[in-house]
Amino acid sequence: MLIETKYDQQVEVKKEDIIQFDNGIPGFEDETEFVLVPFEETVFSLLQSVHTKNLAFMTAEPFYFFPDYHFDLPDSAIKQLDITIPEDVNVLVIITATDPFVKSTVNLQGPIIINTKNNRAKQVVLNDSSYTTRHPLIGKER
Structure with missing residues (x-):
């Protein structure tokens, strides 16, 4: 299937x-299908809705x-995603990109958990109150 990205x-x-x-x-509770589109030669990817062209999130692995x-990870999430071993888990965080990019933030309080299996x-x-939804991407550590 061919989709258009944001x-x-x-x-x-x-x-x-x-x-x-x-x-x-x-x-975005009605949007249930997404794909990861890597940004070439970067650590970033686009979590793109399959059905809505203008709905996409810039993401990266937080580590x-x-x-x-x-x-x-809460037991309820482990059960819902049918996770059996930690190696099957991919963790992404959503980035709010700004201009200039050095002022961009990342949502460490709401990671996206993907069961790769x-x-x-x-x-x-x-x-965890030490994580925020607008943590500086570059610069300060938590």
Whole structure:
């Protein structure tokens, strides 16, 4: 299937590459199917809605920027995503890009958890008050 991205790119998507959010993403509960589109030669990717061209989120693996980032995944998320081993988990965070880019922020309080074995995903809201939804991407450590 061919989809258009937020950035007017056409991307060929295989059914097995579609990431399924059973309950959507908070604020976008009706959007349940996304794909990851890598930004060439960067650590960033676009979490693009399969059905809505203008709905996409810039994401990255948080450990590249925050090597000490850690949290306990709630049992309810483990069960919902049918996670059996930690190696099957991919963690992404949503980035709010700004101009200049050095002022961009990242949502460390709401990581996106993907079970890479079945492509089921969920944005998990952490109760850890040391993480914020607008943590500086570059500069300060938490």
